[in-house]
Amino acid sequence: xxxxxxxxxxxxxxxxxxxxxxxxxxxxxxxxxxxxxxxxxxxxxxxxxxxxxxxxxxxxxxxxxxxxxxxxxxxxxxxxxxxxxxxxxxxxxxxxxxxxxxxxxxxxxxxxxxxxxxxxxxxxxxxxxxxxxxxxxxxxxxxxxxxxxxxxxxxxxxxxxxxxxxxxxxxxxxxxxxxxxxxxxxxxxxxxxxxxxxxxxxxxxxxxxxxxxxxxxxxxxxxxxxxxxxxxxxxxxxxxxxxxxxxxxxxxxxxxxxxxxxxxxxxxxxxxxxxxxxxxxxxxxxxxxxxxxxxxxxxxxxxxxxxxxxxxxxxxxxxxxxxxxxxxxxx
Amino acid sequence: xxxxxxxxxxxxxxxxxxxxxxxxxxxxxxxxxxxxxxxxxxxxxxxxxxxxxxxxxxxxxxxxxxxxxxxxxxxxxxxxxxxxxxxxxxxxxxxxxxxxxxxxxxxxxxxxxxxxxxxxxxxxxxxxxxxxxxxxxxxxxxxxxxxxxxxxxxxxxxxxxxxxxxxxxxxxxxxxxxxxxxxxxxxxxxxxxxxxxxxxxxxxxxxxxxxxxxxxxxxxxxxxxxxxxxxxxxxxxxxxxxxxxxxxxxxxxxxxxxxxxxxxxxxxxxxxxxxxxxxxxxxxxxxxxxxxxxxxxxxxxxxxxxxxxxxxxxxxxxxxxxxxxxxxxxxxxxxxxxxxxxxxxxxxxxxxxxxxxxxxxxxxxxxxxxxxxxxxxxxxxxxxxxxxx
Numbered sequence: 174x175x176x177x178x179x180x181x182x183x184x185x186x187x188x189x190x191x192x193x194x195x196x197x198x199x200x201x202x203x204x205x206x207x208x209x210x211x212x213x214x215x216x217x218x219x220x221x222x223x224x225x226x227x228x229x230x231x232x233x234x235x236x237x238x239x240x241x242x243x244x245x246x247x248x249x250x251x252x253x254x255x256x257x258x259x260x261x262x263x264x265x266x267x268x269x270x271x272x273x274x275x276x277x278x279x280x281x282x283x284x285x286x287x288x289x290x291x292x293x294x295x296x297x298x299x300x301x302x303x304x305x306x307x308x309x310x311x312x313x314x315x316x317x318x319x320x321x322x323x324x325x326x327x328x329x330x331x332x333x334x335x336x337x338x339x340x341x342x343x344x345x346x347x348x349x350x351x352x353x354x355x356x357x358x359x360x361x362x363x364x365x366x367x368x369x370x371x372x373x374x375x376x377x378x379x380x381x382x383x384x385x386x387x388x389x390x391x392x393x394x395x396x397x398x399x400x401x402x403x404x405x406x407x408x409x410x411x412x413x414x415x416x417x418x419x420x421x422x423x424x425x426x427x428x429x430x431x432x433x434x435x436x437x438x439x440x441x442x443x444x445x446x447x448x449x450x451x452x453x454x455x456x457x458x459x460x461x462x463x464x465x466x467x468x469x470x471x472x473x474x475x476x477x478x479x480x481x482x483x484x485x486x487x488x489x490x491x492x493x494x495x496x497x498x499x500x501x502x503x504x
Numbered sequence: 505x506x507x508x509x510x511x512x513x514x515x516x517x518x519x520x521x522x523x524x525x526x527x528x529x530x531x532x533x534x535x536x537x538x539x540x541x542x543x544x545x546x547x548x549x550x551x552x553x554x555x556x557x558x559x560x561x562x563x564x565x566x567x568x569x570x571x572x573x574x575x576x577x578x579x580x581x582x583x584x585x586x587x588x589x590x591x592x593x594x595x596x597x598x599x600x601x602x603x604x605x606x607x608x609x610x611x612x613x614x615x616x617x618x619x620x621x622x623x624x625x626x627x628x629x630x631x632x633x634x635x636x637x638x639x640x641x642x643x644x645x646x647x648x649x650x651x652x653x654x655x656x657x658x659x660x661x662x663x664x665x666x667x668x669x670x671x672x673x674x675x676x677x678x679x680x681x682x683x684x685x686x687x688x689x690x691x692x693x694x695x696x697x698x699x700x701x702x703x704x705x706x707x708x709x710x711x712x713x714x715x716x717x718x719x720x721x722x723x724x725x726x727x728x729x730x731x732x733x734x735x736x737x738x739x740x741x742x743x744x745x746x747x748x749x750x751x752x753x754x755x756x757x758x759x760x761x762x763x764x765x766x767x768x769x770x771x772x773x774x775x776x777x778x779x780x781x782x783x784x785x786x787x788x789x790x791x792x793x794x795x796x797x798x799x800x801x802x803x804x805x806x807x808x809x810x811x812x813x814x815x816x817x818x819x820x821x822x823x824x825x826x827x828x829x830x831x832x833x834x835x836x837x838x839x840x841x842x843x844x845x846x847x848x849x850x851x852x853x854x855x856x857x858x859x860x861x862x863x864x865x866x867x868x869x870x871x872x873x874x875x876x877x878x879x880x881x882x883x884x885x886x887x888x889x890x891x892x893x
Contacts, residue, residue: 174507174508174510174574174802175505175806176505176799176803176805177803177807177810178505179505378888382888382889382890386889386890386891393893394891396884396890396891397890397891397893399877399880399881401890402880402884402885402890403880405888405890406823406879406880406881406883406884406888407880409883409887409888410820410883413800413820413824414797414800414820415796417796417803418792418796418799420505420799420803421507421799431507443796446789446792447792447793495785495788495789496785498788498791498792499785499787499788502791503770504766504770504779504784504788
């Protein structure tokens with residue numbers, strides 16, 4: 174029993190954090206709202222070069238051959254930076270599904286960063302992140318997964334302009350992904366979303382701590398008032414106790430030999446339920462503690478507020494995941 | 505990261521589980537906050553000690569078995585899952601012992617630790633005063649040096665187990681000229697010291713678990729100072745992390761309560777009672793939070809085993825476990841509906857009214873060991889770095 178990350182895992186996390194701080198600042202996220210593909214220029218190739226896109230691809234396929242425990246905190250960092258690309262969908266779900274199905278051509282292009290993959294899973298609802306911009310959609314249908322390469326999309330506007338949603342209205346060309354498990358894909362998507370929720374919540378907390386330490390009313394920083402302190406202490410509490418469940422769920426997904434599928438589902442759902450509640454609390458407290466400035470379009474807080482709202486519900490909201498835990502508990 | 509128990513840890517768990525199954529009392533003991541129940545609990549401490557299970561995390565030379573932190577957490581999980589009695593020794597073992605290990609002289613360690621381990625000395629905490637609750641540094645009880653004794657005058661209150669305990673660990677003011685955190689001293693006081701009068705206070709549950717202590721020229725030997733005279737605040741605070749964090753309330757007790765809560769749902773279903781979907785959601789939420797506390801603790805344990813210290817983060821744990829405990833019991837009472845009100849002894853009381861007892865006890869959690877309001881201030885100022893003024 175040792176519930177901690179290795180120094181190598183810490184270093185990888187720090188490297189990704191530094192890269193994202195450099196390449197994906199709030200201005201770059203905003204720039205993606207209006208450009209053609211909705212992407213942050215230069216980010217995808219940089220992530221490919223770093224190996225981030227191939228973490229869950231086996232070494233014999235040219236990947237890093239790592240697992241979800243290696244990945245989970247990197248996804249937290251993508252939430253922290255507000256990365257708009259379908260990074261979780263690509264890295265955490267599509268790449269391992271392509272690898273497990275032996276779809277080597279699609280896999281090679283995906284891990285090289287030549288293509289972008291997104292996902293359309295039953296647990297994720299009707300709307301697909303970046304369906305128009307992606308080259309391939311891993312679609313769940315008829316109890317299995319397929320790789321859709323030609324499809325038509327009806328765009329749907331999200332409150333988060335970084336999430337270019339679309340509904341798949343027709344799928345014209347698919348390659349079957351036999352060997353890839355749709356239940357596992359759904360668990361990976363929920364886990365990956367939970368990790369991003371943690372990162373978003375941390376960003377909201379850090380930004381709000383900075384703001385209330387500077388903003389003065391009645392002659393002193395508003396962060397000196399207990400009402401504000403207790404809001405933010407509660408945000409910290411939410412993150413503090415959700416993150417270990419997210420890390421524990423990553424271990425469960427990465428170690429199928431140690432438990433059955435019901436336990437994995439339970440662990441993933443505990444993580445998503447707690448992470449969704451944590452980010453929801455961070456959004457509310459973050460906005461409240463900022464006051465009116467947080468309610469503006471120009472202030473960057475809105476990037477994480479809207480991402481938080483979207484991710485709390487994406488791939489199952491807290492009550493639906495608690496429902497799954499209750500089923501696993503037999504109550 | 506490795507979340508499997510090693511063969512050694514599995515063996516330890518099995519040994520612990522079998523011992524508890526074979527040795528725990530056949531019937532629930534009477535409340536430890538009654539005179540008779542206190543002695544029953546003391547006898548149980550002795551049984552634990554003779555089996556080597558009263559203080560497994562301590563060195564063998566003081567009656568422990570040198571468990572590492574992971575083993576201790578496993579032991580706690582097994583202990584509470586087994587349904588064994590609450591620990592009347594908890595104040596001493598969880599709160600005082602870490603301070604004695606850190607600051608005690610060799611003679612103090614050799615004298616006090618084995619007696620604490622065996623239940624011969626049951627300890628109570630004498631910190632709060634009528635004028636010093638959350639504002640602990642306002643302590644006014646004086647201890648003036650007179651030869652090789654201190655002469656104590658003043659009053660302590662809300663002293664849990666204080667009515668029946670053998671010894672009391674106090675913070676007193678040895679320098680009346682000094683203010684606030686200065687001039688305080690950590691002093692170990694025998695409950696039978698001349699000039700010490702104890703008056704039990706009935707608690708919310710009606711039992712005399714609390715005591716007021718009145719010191720009237722009470723003489724205590726100077727070799728009962730723990731640490732240096734005048735350093736009481738630093739000595740006390742060095743162990744405050746123990747009180748707030750995992751030493752006092754390991755995840756085991758909440759995991760056991762969460763299991764009993766899911767069992768309650770199954771029992772009610774078996775009685776053909778309908779479970780409101782909102783109640784099911786609340787039960788699940790409480791169960792998940794118990795797991796969250798468990799895994800956060802294992803992550804903390806990994807850091808501590810690497811040499812880190814538990815600082816202000818202990819306040820995060822204190823708020824979380826105390827509010828979790830309330831949630832677990834409040835949820836059970838809602839599940840029980842009108843039977844939730846039934847006290848022990850009522851013919852229809854479920855499980856002898858233990859959910860209600862547990863709820864009343866849980867209500868004290870956000871108050872003792874530093875109120876949750878104080879803890880949230882600590883989280884905001886020392887963990888998040890918000891400005892104090």
